[in-house]
Amino acid sequence: MVACRLRYPLALTVAGLTLLAVFLASPRADADTATHAFPIRGSHSYGSELSRYGYARGRLHRGQDMAAASGTPLVAVTGGRVSYRQYQGGGAGYYVVIQGDDGRDSVYMHLQSAAFVAPGQRVRKGQVVGRVGSTGSSTGPHLHFERWSAHWYDGGSAYDPLAALKSWDVPLRPSGLTARPGSDRVSLDWADNPPEGDLAGYRIYRRTADTGYVRIASTGASAYVDRAASRNTNYDYRLKAVDRLSNLSGYSNSASPSAEAAPTAYAQTVDNADPERFFASASWSRSTWNTQRRGADYRYARPGAASDSARFRLRVPRTGRYEVYVWHPSGSAYSAAAPIGVRTTEGMRWRRIDQRTGGGRWISLGVHPLAAGDRESVFVSRSTSAPGYLIADAVRIVER
Ligand SMILES: [Zn+2]
Structure with missing residues (x-):
């Protein structure tokens, strides 16, 4: 068991009554991880009774x-200002004293080498100020850590820091939890906590509409598959990180596979401005005039004897049913019956669209069976007896 046998430069006589008063005057206002950090960034243990604050x-x-491995980073438990950085060969070894913004001093002893911060310097909560060592009077690498009600040997009194230490000694709250549904399972993923600290793993909690969160599993990995999920139940999941001392972090975000269950329907929009996916002959002129256009411009052509279609090439990821939409600007000089065709698994399906009205929005051509593949799939033909310009601007498909 590591322990320190310290001789301090300043003698301090502490009567029992004073000790009691200090105890009563040490509210755990500092037991707050929003404002305080655990001083050791790495695996550690609190040791036996001999490691405790008190008379021994x-x-x-x-x-x-x-106790912690030599070289483990030590961090400021709260923002503050460094008041001492010194070396005491027969006692504290390398040590540093920080006056906290919370009005309390923190003292770190037996550092591996001189502290990284100098007297007068400001430190942030969590800033590395030194490393665990065994300098001075010490039987092994460890941090001797003190908390003082005010300034160290200057108006303050040391008090037992264990309760505050344990309250700060929690893993980071996990984040980035996602839940992906499968036919008979739910797959959870989340972001790994940083490797520092003595993280042991994660606890996974699940709830249904009828129950509160119940712990369903523990894992050392940053993913988990819930094979006990039943298909027709809606679940919410969240997790906590747990360290080797069984300290738990706060809850992660919650994730629900039902909310994400509807796999995002495939959708694709093709504008006439896309040279990879839109094709038309030179008879189709370009215009930017009509403000109902989608994108920078649109194409227009006079009716003709030949089809000479403007063609939109679509990528259909899998054979299935897709709703097909067209977009055109509208105007009184446009076609009253523009022939628009969709290539379906059952052949071409043509509809005649009045382009004099309804412009500037998506117009459904209905749901059609489309075959998987990447091909020209929507056509605007010039072959019509109706007067007025044919317009080709944009098409869209959405998996249904
Ligand atoms: Zn000690």
């Missing part, structure tokens, strides 16, 4: 000893 072997041990 006839003297007051003013701090908590925590």
Whole structure:
């Protein structure tokens, strides 16, 4: 068991009554992870009773000893200002004292080398200030950590920091949880917590419409498959990170496979401006005049004897039913019966669209069976006896 045997430069006599007063005057206002961080960024242990704050072997041990590997980063528990950085060969070794913005001093002893921060320097909560070592009077690498009600040997009194330490000693709240439904399972994924700290894994919680969150599993990985999910139940999931001391983080975001269950329907929009997906002869002129156009411009052509279609090439990811839409600007000089064809698995399906009205929005041509593939699928033909310009602007398909 590591422990420190410290001789302090300043003697401090602490009567029992004073100790009691200090205890009563040490509210756990600092037990807040929003404002305070655990001082060791890495695996650690609190050790035995000998590591505790209090009288042992006839003297007051003013701090908590925590064992950790040599070189483990030590961080400021709260924002503050460095007041001492010194070396004491027969006692504290390399040590640093930080005056916290919370009005309390924190003291770190037995650092591997001189602290990284100098007296007078501001530090942020979580800023690395040194590394765990075993300098001074120490039997192994550990941090001797003190908390003082005010300034160190200057108006303040040391108090037992263990409750605050344990309240700060929690893993980071996991994030990025997603839930993906399968036919007989739900697959969960989340972002890995940073490797520092003594993270042991994650606990997974699930609820239904009828129950609160119930822990269903633990895992050391950052993914989990819930094979006990039944198909017709809506679940919410969330998780907590847990460390080797069984400290739990706060809850992650929650994720629900039902909310994401409808796999996003495939949709594709093709504008006449796309040279890879729109094709028309030179008889189809370009215009930007009508403000109901979609995109930068549209194409227009006079009716003719030949089809000479403007063609939209669509990618259909899988054979199935798709709603097909067209977009055109409208105007009184446009066609009253523009022939628009859709290539379906059952052949071409033609409809005549009045382009004099209804412009500037998607107009459905109905739901059609389309075959998987990437091909010219929607056609605007010039072959019509109706007067007025034929317009080709944009098409859209949405999987149904
Ligand atoms: Zn100690």
